[in-house]
Amino acid sequence: MGACVSTSSPRTRVRRKCHRRPKRFCRKVPSSVPGETKKRNRQEVSNPALHLSQLQWHHSQIDATVICQEEAWFDTVSVLESDSDDDFSSVHEGFNSIKCDIRDIVSGHEKTQGNVLKSVLPKLVNSLSFNDKIISVSSPGLHSQRRQSTIIRLSVTRTSIDEVETDEYCASKMHLFRPRAGLIIPRCKEEKPTSGTWSAIEPSNFTLRSSSYFRDKKKSPAPNTCPYTPIGLDLFVCPRKINHIAQHLELPSIKADRKIPPLLIVNIQLPTYPAPMFLGDADGEGLSLVLYFRLSESFENDISPQFQDSIKRLVEDDMEKVKGFAKESMVPFRERLKIMVGVVNPEDLVSNSTERKLLNAYNEKPVLSRPQHSFYQGPNYFEIDLDIHRFSYIARKGLDAFRERLREGILDLGLTIQAQKPEELPEKVLCCIRLNKIDFIDGGQIPTLMRHGDNSFSDSE
Known part of the structure; x- marks a missing residue:
């Protein structure tokens, strides 16, 4: 009987331990918990090589129809959004927010490709029409649109616009x-x-x-x-x-x-x-x-x-x-x-x-x-x-x-x-x-x- 008591006692403790923990917590804990995410962010900031490799990994996981951060950086449209030095301080924050959105998309299996386009694409690029951005240059709300931009970019298309404006100015002031x-x-x-x-x-x-x-x-x-x-x-x-x-x-x-x-x-x-x-x-x-x-x-x-x-x-x-x-x-x-x-x-x-x-x-x-x-x-x-x-x-x-x-x-x-x-x-x-x-x-x-x-x-x- 002593043997029976000694063998049943451990089983009873295991059942009680499992009984205390809710059933939904018995599954495998995902690796991207909040604590680890914060730790990983600190490592990424201190280790540029790790940051670059992870960013490339994230890019490879996104469907080809989604614009990634690298493509948005060379976007010839958003350069018309801002040319103010005051917006430079928000570049790093905007970059991190976009990177987090991409990570959530990769880890979330329930989102379809249509949901990805609806949720992330507007955050990366406000508009994909270059003509619309040209029209907005002459609109009264140009100053407010420039102030709202979070990324400063350089593009050759800006040079052509300056030439047109210069030519028109010189013609009107001949x-x-x-x-x-x-x-x-x-x-x-x-x-x-x-x-x-x-x-x-x-x-x-x-x-x-x-x-x-x-x-x-x-x-x-x-x-x-x-x-x-x-x-x-x-x-x-x-x-x-x-x-x-x-x-x-x-x-x-x-x-x-x-x-x-x-x-x-x-x-x-x-x-x-x-x-x-x-x-x-x-x-x-x-x-x-x-x-x-x-x-x-x-x-x-x-x-x-x-x-x-x-x-x-x-x-x-x-x-x-x-x-x-x-x-x-x-x-x-x-x-x-x-x-x-x-x-x-x-x-x-x-x-x-x-x-x-x-x-x-x-x-x-x-x-x-x-x-x-x-x-x-x-x-x-x-x-x-x-x-x-x-x-x-x-x-x-x-x-x-x-x-x-x-x-x-x-x-x-x-x-x-x-x-x-x-x-x-x-x-x-x-x-x-x-x-x-x-x-x-x-x-x-x-x-x-x-x-x-x-x-x-x-x-x-």
């Missing part, structure tokens, strides 16, 4: 000091108009007062002769209005052997800021559309003596008597100057009935330039400045509405001297030119004209 006149907008010599060019047109394209206008108020196509022919066109950005623009340009050297200047320069000053209800100083950032004309070689033979005399009076700032309600008054002859603007393809510019009515009301209707004009004279030129900044609110508002769509429009511009007496009829065109779909929105392609005394770029801005 400054010209005393450029040669007529080199910005090229001339189109073909029958079919080319976008961004100018063409010479016949004066008969404009409808002016006919020989019987004072009897029947009828108009007819203008005579097909013109004292000035177009030779060039320029378009400049002006931080402020530039008056007497000819003194800031290199003009053609043409001798003035007549009483009438051989060069006629028309400077059309266009505002680019939103049209205010009240003019104020009527100045600000805008464009200068500069037209260059040369006196016709057949001026003496083709132009009537009466019209030659009118041109001389315009240049010499002659005064004339005008009958009023109470008495006669002396008025400058230059107040007869009229502007003519005609849209060749109006249907390409209008988008609704209101714009169509507005365009029809002003299209091909000569308008007196007074009092929004100025005149300057040089050794061989006569300059006319037309200040659109000081036009009526409706006119400026209409121009602002159509300015972006003028790149699709073909415009005929011209000047004439209004006839006040029967002997001055029919009205004749002083100068005219056609603009072929010229873009009046500065996207960096329009240079800025620098004036005398502007020693730096900042002085003109």
Whole structure:
């Protein structure tokens, strides 16, 4: 019996020992317990070789469709996320968190490949679309996106983006000091108009007062002769209005052997800021559309003596008597100057009935330039400045509405001297030119004209 007692006693202790421990703890304990994980982390930090070998082992255990840490390091997308030195301190922490996620995936047999992609892939790379990252560069929240990034990377794609930004910046900041006149907008010599060019047109394209206008108020196509022919066109950005623009340009050297200047320069000053209800100083950032004309070689033979005399009076700032309600008054002859603007393809510019009515009301209707004009004279030129900044609110508002769509429009511009007496009829065109779909929105392609005394770029801005 003693033998039986001695043999049963150990068995009883074994049963009691197993009985105290819950059944779920009887299985084999996994090797990656928390205590060992912490110990292993300390060893990995102190032993770089062990750390590298374990990382390679983890990479070999991941499916080929999952992006590993090494692939994410050479990711050309995430470089656009951050370029701040403040994010460098979070690189090591982000690396450890990603490594732990990979270890959990390898040790967890219940996760499928789809679960791996859903759980780990967003942590490694926020987006796999390079186009999306390019769009985010120009978005307002770029600064916040950069601050949230946890990895700083270098990539050759960043260099290409910098070049594009540099090129755009240089184009938008292109400054010209005393450029040669007529080199910005090229001339189109073909029958079919080319976008961004100018063409010479016949004066008969404009409808002016006919020989019987004072009897029947009828108009007819203008005579097909013109004292000035177009030779060039320029378009400049002006931080402020530039008056007497000819003194800031290199003009053609043409001798003035007549009483009438051989060069006629028309400077059309266009505002680019939103049209205010009240003019104020009527100045600000805008464009200068500069037209260059040369006196016709057949001026003496083709132009009537009466019209030659009118041109001389315009240049010499002659005064004339005008009958009023109470008495006669002396008025400058230059107040007869009229502007003519005609849209060749109006249907390409209008988008609704209101714009169509507005365009029809002003299209091909000569308008007196007074009092929004100025005149300057040089050794061989006569300059006319037309200040659109000081036009009526409706006119400026209409121009602002159509300015972006003028790149699709073909415009005929011209000047004439209004006839006040029967002997001055029919009205004749002083100068005219056609603009072929010229873009009046500065996207960096329009240079800025620098004036005398502007020693730096900042002085003109």
